[in-house]
Amino acid sequence: MDTGSKSAAPEVETRWVFISTNREIQLAATVASYFPDSTQYVCFFEFPDVEYPYTGASDFGTDGYISRINGDRAAINIGNALAKIQPEQIVLLRLTEIEKAYLTAHLPKSIMIELDSPAQLQKRLEIAPSFTGEVRAKPEEVTRGLLQARFERKKLVVDDLADALPPSRFAGNSGLIAIEEDGDLHDLAAINFAYSCGLDVALLPPTDKKGLFPLARDLNEWSRDRSHHAYQSWKRWARAALRDIDFTRYEFATFFTTGLPYGLFLSNSIPCSHVIKYLDAGVQILNAIALEGDSYRFGNAVLFSPQLFASEEINDIRSSCQTAGLRIKELLGAEATVENLANFGGYYPYDLLHICSHGGETDGYFSQLKFQDRQGAEHLAEYYEVVGFGPVRGDRVMVHQKIIFNRMDGHRWMSEPLNTFPKYVFEDLMKAIKAENRDAVVRAPHRSPIALSCHIECHRSIHQGHFGQLAGFGNPIVFSNTCSSSHELAVNFLSAGARGYIGTLWKVGNEEAKQAAISFYRSLFEQHNVLVAFHAMLQTIETTKYANVYVYWGFHFSTLKGQAEANEFAILEALMFLWHLWLEKVATTRDEVVKRLSVPVLRFLAHEILAEIESKGIKLPEDFDQGAVSDLERSLPHPRERAPLLESSEIDLL
Secondary structure: OOOOHHHOOOOEOOOEEEEEOHHHHHHHHHHHOOOOOOOOEOOEEEOOOOOOOOOOOOOOOOOOHHHHHHHHHHHHHHHHHHOOOOOOEEEEEOOOHHHHHHHHOOOOHHHEEEEOOHHHHHHHHOOOOOOOOEEEEOHHHHHHHHHHHHHHOOEEEEOOOOOOOOOEEOOOOOEEEEEEOOOOHHHHHHHHHHHHHOOEEEEEOOOOOHHHOOHHHHHHHHHHHOOOHHHHHHHHHHHHHHOOOOHHHOOEEEEEEOOOOHHHHOOOOOOEEEEEOOOOHHHHHHHHHHOOOHHHOOOEEEEEEOOOOOOOOHHHHHHHHHHOOOEEEEEEHHHOOHHHHHHHHHHOOOOEEEEEOOEEOOOEEEEEEEEEOOOOOEEEEEEEEEEEEEEOOOOOEEEEEEEEEEEEOOEEOOOHHHHHOOHHHHHHHHHHHHHOOHHHEEEEEEOOOOOOOOEEEEOOEEEOOOOOOOOOOOOOEEEEEOOOOOOHHHHHHHHOOOOEEEEEOOOOOHHHHHHHHHHHHHHHHHHOEHHHHHHHHHHOOOOHHHOOOEEEEOOOOOEOOOOOOOOOOHHHHHHHHHHHHHHHHHHHOOOHHHHHHHHHHHHHHHHHHHHHHHHHOOOOOOOOOOOHHHHHHHHOOOOOOOOOOEEEEEEEEO
């Protein structure tokens, strides 16, 4: 793979960015075609359909809780991405008043404008595109129409009577972007990305997210003796989707997918990366492009290992990182706790996180909950619970509970019969889970791995990979060198902001994992390009059982470079910035839960700031108030019915 200009990150159009919903995909695709003269990446973001008004407060179990969480997270993620490029205008395409309220709560309203048609686009943005003609597309084929329009510099016109359009656009470029075609804003973002990079595009058949649930189990079964029949079905499906593509003509390929590891089915014959498209492809693309600027690098690596293996890669990785000029933060042995992974993984500034441990699916509990909905009808919910915990301070414990729904009234979760249930039934289920009348719950230990569960083994406990953010709002590269560390863990890390994630598709041998990681970092700090280093690493795995066990979720141009001239104050400056950011968040939020959960974050940041100051022998900054955390704790009302041993509790629903 050429590591020169062909794989460089594109420039970003900063005059305008666009936010829309999938129900307005026709308008969004038409607008996207109005930039025929630009080779810059034009940003389009998906905002979820939200029916419940923005309140600025979280209240688990209330009506609209999930909808409000989705809206708030989307607005925050878009805002964090836009902060990196500082656009001149944010263009909203037919959002409802409810949806706009979420965005105006987190984005500068002064630079927002609203558009309802392409005609308004030309007039209000004062653009005069020089089209070479028109592409007419049926409403259900607007993303295909956009693909042709962009590469032929034509205007897209939606037409019910238009002829069918082809699914691919091959133009003889060096790389390929293959997109599972869902006809949504993620397709649109991927097409714009491919055009800005000058890469060929192929549209693939869509995959069903629910249908991918058995994939992890099927890969593990197949890895034992390479004869599991279910894997062959996956392989046949993938190869049928790819049969018209000649991969020998490309230097690399990036797959925008719901979760299918196409590189595996191609035996990674060329460098292959993957992007989980439903985690807002537009946000992922922009974060990855923006992070290619040195101004967003900390020059810091976090190495995490509870040291469970007689031989592991940490010493070699430490040496590689130090040679490259990276500063190292080690969390090893008894320091590799749940609390430290949560704190340093989420709030400490770093560019690289390497995890060496056990992982994969884990056991838990099988629970049955009887509850009544608001109309008095009785229901039975069946679900699995995975609980992670670890000591925090003194007699306090941090707990994270993941609930994986299985059935409702005998119907499989997310199956067609449940679509007929009124929405309030599921709202009332959330309330029942929150209240959890112990007489209504039957809970029994489940001693075998639970599908869709995941864990990272820590010192004396497990972490389930749940992060609200990574690296203090950074976008690091994460290498989770544990068994079966793709699947749910990849989703968790990528949704929290990782711009690149390397994990395993099934169980991997200790020695093979060690040597693969050593090879990856040696290549990475020579070539700098993550995909190049990843592909080189795969070539070093000689054991047939573990060939192609790794998958890279990320972009072809992403790099991780050493520090030629390290800024010894970079970490302290970043910690101080984060300290003030969290103080401002606490001061402005109306949500008492957010305030209370911010206390341990501020306490952690304060500890690390003081440690940095002590190590450098400098004076305490005047704008750092050590008493702020204590003052904040005293000012908060004591939460009702709070368990005396509980520091914080998060519930992750799947």
